[in-house]
Amino acid sequence: MGDSQTPEPGPAAEVPRLLLSGARLADGRTVDVRLGEGRIEAVGTAGSLSPGPRSGHSARVDLRGYLLLPAPAEPHAHHDTALTAPQAAAGAPAPPPSDDPHEIQSRTTEAALLQLGHGATAARSHVRIGDVTELRSLEAVLQARRSLRGLTDLTTVAVPRLLTGLAGADTLAMLRDALKMGAQVVGGCPDLDPDPGGYVDAVLAVASEHGCAVDLHTDADDPARLARLAAAAGGLRPGVTLGPCAGLARLPHEVAGRAADRLAAAGISVTALPQGCCATLEQAGVSGAAPVRLLRAAGVTVAAGSGALRDAANPVGRGDPLEAAYLLASHGEAAPDAAYETVSAGARAVMGLPEVRIEAGFPAELLAVRGRDVASALSLAYSRIVVHRGRVVARTSAVREYCDSAAADLDLPRQSQG
Template sequence: MSSGPSPSSPGCSPGAWASNDTASLLLCGARLTDGRTVDVRLGGGRIEAVGTAGSLGGGRSCGTRVDLTGYLLLPAPAEPHAHADTALTADEDGPVSYHPGDVQRRATEAALLQLGHGATVLRAHVRVGDVQGLGALEAVLQARRSLRGLAELTTVAVPRVLTGLAGADGLAMLRDAVKMGASVVGGCPDLDPDPTGYVEAVLDVASEHGCPVDLHTDAADPARLSRLAAMAGGLRPGVTLGPCGGLGDLPSDLASRSADQLAAAGVTVVCLPQGGCGGLDRRGTGTAPVRLLRAAGVRVAAGGGALRDVSNPVGRGDPLEAAYLLASREGLRPEDAYDCVSSAARAALGLPEVRVEAGFPAELLAVRGDRLSGALSLAYSRIVVHKGRVVARTSAVREYCNSAAAAELGLPRQGRGELS
């Protein structure tokens, strides 16, 4: 399996990798989830036109062509809950290094891995204060700058304690983090001696700077969730909670009541079907009751959480795996499961909607296959489009030895076939 830009990749002309943001790009022969086969013309970072296959190639020069025959074209996923400062540390000996150079390298590599999976936008939670001070945040912001044009990386400043004497430094650090460039404030109130005071402090800083809030919580305490929902209600540009696995431990009537309160407050819940959340220092927590929350009217997005750190040493950070788990474990329809990692995830990040229609942002993912259910099951080969450019391609090939069974399946002479 290969990943990343390659001018010699089949079905993609060399110019697709070199085109700038304003160049015209024609995606040919893509299949949509409604069964249509279409050409899609991109320009200026947006979708300019969608027409039946072969209808957009004449007249106006289409620029670079990318053959998407055999691919399903989807709105690109977004990653609403990553941990860039601790990613890829599971195999390291000793304590996690927060040296800025190490953090920047890990954050960049992790973002590129997730981009290869299809996530063109990522929200990374970064710890501030304690031994790392603001160094880890500065390193992730540097990674963000180096990724410009490939993927969008936004940061959440996450202090450990915000109340009492010990919290004074954390509060000052949180304000400094926003001035430095963190675009979201958050943290884990469950770890503070005064969870309510922690939330109040975060909401105050968010109001001062007009920025969103993204809080970690897994409390199975309906009273605490009720207070949090009441405090968060009405805050703009909004409040996100995750992973909320503790909701699944509540009796059904209490869980339903909490879901209704979260819906009334306009809170978004980001669940982590793949498990692992470095901000909680807790393992074995189940996924939030997604169907219950959605039925109550809560916007539910899904994130990857830990990417090969101590919380989940085998975390993949793959949005399609998150959607697959929501469909296979939680019983969501494939379309609803994918919505959690695409449209709902983008909305949680305050981003505009993406549809494969003219006028929408050219943030797209092409996966080998013709149906969404199959893509969630076996989506190995992927082509990722960000701001109208092909920015990543993964191609997987399986080979079989010559045999009667392979011949009966209609495989090529050498028993070679591209994986979905």
């Protein structure tokens, strides 16, 4: 089961066939790709495919100079706090972000569209419930989700602050209400509850009741706690994801390796955040990223996400999946192709979304970026064309200009595309 529990109407049946011509694939081939009804209809050598029957509507997009890839997804967003980085005068305390539902809906929409422009055609948003906001933030994010249908697939994780003791009883009831409202995943942060084990038990029980996935925030620096969680969560379907698990990187290699083996055996996935911590774990002082290479070697499904997007935890977040992949590659945690896989195939697997390959029959969720291979795309990645459900939903075009004298002196073109 994916993040979306109910089918959503999409525009695929109403849009024309689309031919992506002259695209370069990661394996070096140059191909034409024909899309129809939200899926890839055919892949052929460059120049071999036509847009479609003359009687139907069709369109062509010239992708010469572009690398065509399965679209990335964003597995760990915080849209309810996105774009709220404190703006305080020097020496003055920063004002808290507004909890007005209309502002939250507006910020969620803006953040999701920003991520879509980078290529993420699906996102999983962690939304706090309880405390003073109760379910209002969730309601605002769900409203934004409805308004974004056809552009991007936005799903929600209900994130309660406390779930144990007297203080957690009301929030536990609210968590069940959140799922009835439309939240698709149960989340939370057991590290911040006085009884982390009780918190995990409560989350797993609610997820089992509702048949939904689990996505928990944890620093994961306690091997014994991880072992208990793996034992409790093993076999739960649709599945359990942990993130950012930065604490694993602080453990001795052998200890971290044994913890990774337990996670793999339990079928637990990990979402790493190479850009740093997220707002939910800010109080715990989490920083750094999970040891992706070690986790993948153990057989753990690993996704990479952006986490905080210009909020109190990260005032300069970009929400760009390719940046997350770039950071993994530049830090030596994965080769460029494997790094991109964490934000595409890995992210989609964690989110329960269908696999995407550039082959006939697969979903038409695609990203075209300027470049010849994945490494160059991660290094540059300025111009992008995003395809969701078989139609182009976003374009970014970048042109670099040099002054005439410099171009002449250095024998450079006056303009170049990036």
